[in-house]
Amino acid sequence: MSVERAAFITFHACPLAAPGQGKSGGMNVYVRQLAAALGDMGMQIDIFTREHEGISNSIETIGPNVRVIHLKGGDPEAHIGDLYNHLPEFLDELNAFKEEEGLEYDVVHSHYWLSSWVGRELSQAIGVPHVVTFHTLGLIKMQSRAGEVEPAERPLVEAAVMASADRIIAFSPHERDAMARLYNADANKVSLVPCGVDLSVFRPLDQKSVRARLGLNGEKILLYVGRIEPLKGLDLLVETAAQMDSGEKVRMIVVGADVNGDREMDRVKQLAKERDLDDQIDFIGQVDHSELPFYYNAADVCVVPSYYESFGLVALESMACGTPVVATRVGGLSTIIDHGHTGYLKSWRCPEAFANSVEMIISSDGLQQSMGEAARKRAEGMGWDNVAAIMWDEYAVLTENPVQDDNEY
Ligand code: UDP
Secondary structure (H helix, E strand, C coil): CCCCEEEEECCCCCCCCCCCECCECHHHHHHHHHHHHHHHCCCEEEEEEECECCECCCEEEEECCEEEEEECCCCCCCCHHHCHHHHHHHHHHHHHHHHHHCCCCCEEEEEHHHHHHHHHHHHHHHCCCEEEECCCCHHHHHHHCCCCCCCCHHHHHHHHHHHHCCEEEECCHHHHHHHHHHHCCCHHHEEECCCCECCCCCCCCCHHHHHHHHCCCCCEEEEEECCECHHHCCHHHHHHHHHCCCCCCEEEEEECCECCCCHHHHHHHHHHHHCCCHHHEEEEECCCHHHHHHHHHHCCEEEECCCCCCCCHHHHHHHHCCCCEEEECCCCHHHHCCECCCEEEECCCCHHHHHHHHHHHHCCHHHHHHHHHHHHHHHHCCEHHHHHHHHHHHHHHHHHCCCCCCCCC
């Protein structure tokens, strides 16, 4: 049987939501871009997501062969931590919609642990393979940084779905190993398929012109892009600038909105004040995804200081624009960044080490240029069309050799 139609389940992360604010980030980008690339290749994709603030009961076609279908799944304004109890309602809505439209799917691909519960129920009911991408894992998040709290059901659902799924997509060997070690998952069921990048949008541009466009002067620019929350470790960007002693004046540009009011942003601003750097850091807020290439191209270095990053799309986008990255050696970042070649990976969240790496890059035009060229070259192998082709093969193998398992949680 060939794969003609796939159901994507992304219960809480609507692919239409603007990334970089609220809880919307890499997963929203991933679902949208992967679906778009598969759609371009001729696969019909229905993306099911819950109704949320501003969008209810709508069906939107977002590109060739790709629809986003919003269904009821709890109060549209509910906090993510309270969504688990609304999964059965969403599943009922999905089944009703499917019946009404007479839809049949060859494969179900779910995203994140909440959706994985729905995906498992749906795939078992209709007898098709279930593919799951967890994006992040509850147990790793909780181990990465003290204070991270996750719903009690999360690790239980993750373990149960790892046992029942036909295929688990991991972004890095680190994630695959963690699945086996922490959840007792069968590593043979895990496929490594990285995230991708839109190479026509994220591409090298003339630095002078983009700086003029953004109103920036000749200072060296350190860029951070992403949601602002403690797990992203933004304090390390400020501490890095505080440790730099080459005399070069740097400007830190922070793109993205705070996940929780202004709590983390205020903490980082306070730190910048204490380090006497408050006039060297600019919080730009959320920036439209299509405008980001200007920021990556304006920057001398992109800094990714996260405690945990299952993949780290920002690093790949920066590299696609030809801007070297200095990042923590966590999760998927070590599979994207080629240490010493396309940027630097630091084993510890240590400001001195980060400062040293950043200074090496910004003090040598030659190094910055050669790293930038190597970065773009590396990113060129990671376009969404390549990722979609690999994913299509994953689906095809399963639909041709279906494996059934009926573990319950
Ligand atoms: N992003 C954006 N606008 C912003 C901030 C971030 O479009 O103002 C996008 C960014 O380009 C990237 C995603 O949000 O595609 C963040 O993905 P990443 O994997 O780095 O982090 P996550 O959100 O998954 O933790």
